[in-house]
Amino acid sequence: MTDLVVHDASQVATPTDDSELVVIEDGAVAIDDGVVTAVGPTEEVTRDHPPENATDAVDATGKTVLPGFVDPHTHAVFAGDRADEFSAKLDGADYQDILAEGGGILRTVRATRDASRTRLVENLLAQFDVMLAHGTTTVEVKSGYGLDAETEVKMLEAIDEAAGRHPIDVVPTFMGAHAVPEDTSADEYVDRVVDEQVPVVAENDLAEFCDVFCEEGVFSVEQSRRVLEAGTEHGLKPKIHADEFERLGGAQLAADVGATSADHLLQSTEADVEALGDAGVTPVLLPGTAFTLATDYADASAFEAADVPVAIATDFNPNCYSQSMEFAIDLACNGMRMTPASAVRSATVTAANAIDRTDGTGTLREGALGDLVVADVPDYEHLPYNFGVQNVQTVVKRGEVVRRD
Numbered sequence: 001m002t003d004l005v006v007h008d009a010s011q012v013a014t015p016t017d018d019s020e021l022v023v024i025e026d027g028a029v030a031i032d033d034g035v036v037t038a039v040g041p042t043e044e045v046t047r048d049h050p051p052e053n054a055t056d057a058v059d060a061t062g063k064t065v066l067p068g069f070v071d072p073h074t075h076a077v078f079a080g081d082r083a084d085e086f087s088a089k090l091d092g093a094d095y096q097d098i099l100a101e102g103g104g105i106l107r108t109v110r111a112t113r114d115a116s117r118t119r120l121v122e123n124l125l126a127q128f129d130v131m132l133a134h135g136t137t138t139v140e141v142k143s144g145y146g147l148d149a150e151t152e153v154k155m156l157e158a159i160d161e162a163a164g165r166h167p168i169d170v171v172p173t174f175m176g177a178h179a180v181p182e183d184t185s186a187d188e189y190v191d192r193v194v195d196e197q198v199p200v201v202a203e204n205d206l207a208e209f210c211d212v213f214c215e216e217g218v219f220s221v222e223q224s225r226r227v228l229e230a231g232t233e234h235g236l237k238p239k240i241h242a243d244e245f246e247r248l249g250g251a252q253l254a255a256d257v258g259a260t261s262a263d264h265l266l267q268s269t270e271a272d273v274e275a276l277g278d279a280g281v282t283p284v285l286l287p288g289t290a291f292t293l294a295t296d297y298a299d300a301s302a303f304e305a306a307d308v309p310v311a312i313a314t315d316f317n318p319n320c321y322s323q324s325m326e327f328a329i330d331l332a333c334n335g336m337r338m339t340p341a342s343a344v345r346s347a348t349v350t351a352a353n354a355i356d357r358t359d360g361t362g363t364l365r366e367g368a369l370g371d372l373v374v375a376d377v378p379d380y381e382h383l384p385y386n387f388g389v390q391n392v393q394t395v396v397k398r399g400e401v402v403r404r405d
């Protein structure tokens with residue numbers, strides 16, 4: 001007996017491995033043991049997998065089925081928020097000035113150091129619920145509001161505990177080099193990250209990736225390289241926040257060290273795009289950050305022109321307070337002018353590449369992970385067309401309906 005059949009969808013829209021978007025009209029998906037066993041026209045799929053005989057079934061008449069969304073860049077574990085800074089920024093305050101004055105990331109660091117691990121777990125679970133409601137079935141979460149070994153470990157343990165208590169698949173990233181703690185020089189702090197934090201994170205198997213904020217006034221290219229190389233020596237794969245406000249050379253560093261992804265890339269040049277493409281680094285664009293800071297968006301068309309597929313992510317954090325991959329897709333189209341087909345690929349299969357998931361995460365094909373969403377739209381184009389609302393209704397994780405409207 002089949003575990004789950006989703007049938008009679010007006011469309012099943014899914015990228016394939018080579019990143020094309022395949023559309024099956026009047027489509028269906030069957031899932032067994034958490035893995036997709038059939039995708040195709042409803043008539044064909046239901047012949048072998050009749051809904052009435054399945055353990056569970058979803059009638060998707062008039063709706064669109066897509067792979068579960070993958071959010072490959074968040075800073076979702078923290079305490080407190082910074083709504084007042086948001087208002088100050090609307091009044092003209094600058095993100096980097098706020099950080100230089102001890103606010104921004106450093107303020108969230110103080111709140112996160114003061115919070116218990118239990119509080120961080122509860123906060124994170126609440127964020128996961130919102131993410132899931134908007135279709136995210138796999139999410140990357142970074143530490144980085146500790147800036148000392150004890151709090152970085154507390155954050156990563158909180159991520160691990162929350163992951164065990166929620167259906168979303170969670171990918172943990174260590175980001176001790178997220179800011180320079182007050183009263184320390186960047187060089188001194190990098191010594192601590194490399195000598196104390198990376199080893200303890202790796203020995204306790206707390207993270208898969210190591211990330212760094214390579215930016216003017218934060219960590220230089222050379223300091224960032226030290227952090228990423230230390231991570232690699234300890235088995236943590238490199239990721240990088242690159243060329244967000246200034247073009248320091250983060251994209252080139254990502255290419256040099258063979259990073260899994262390079263993220264932000266608002267200042268990247270044609271040469272950077274080419275270097276990332278040649279090195280097989282997945283670019284991750286974060287339209288929510290540009291939206292809330294009212295800066296220009298990253299130039300998605302430059303990546304498209306160079307045939308380098310990009311991922312998109314929410315960048316959910318106290319500065320960019322949106323957990324919704326639906327909204328990231330809306331902004332990718334309405335802000336960065338990506339086509340709906342590109343945006344869907346960027347939020348699924350390419351996003352899975354950005355976190356090195358090779359088990360079919362982000363696609364619906366036989367043998368892939370049984371993660372999907374059912375959106376109340378007649379076709380995938382209507383997702384960003386009808387922007388700013390919750391189109392996702394039903395969410396399936398590893399073949400189980402984890403949210404049903």
Ligand SMILES: N=CN[C@@H](CCC(=O)O)C(=O)O
Nearest residue numbers: 104105213289315317318319
């Ligand atoms: N740019 C650095 N880190 C985050 C922001 C974190 C924060 O402001 O709390 C980002 O990716 O946007």
Ligand SMILES: [Zn+2]
Nearest residue numbers: 073075241315
């Ligand atoms: Zn970030």
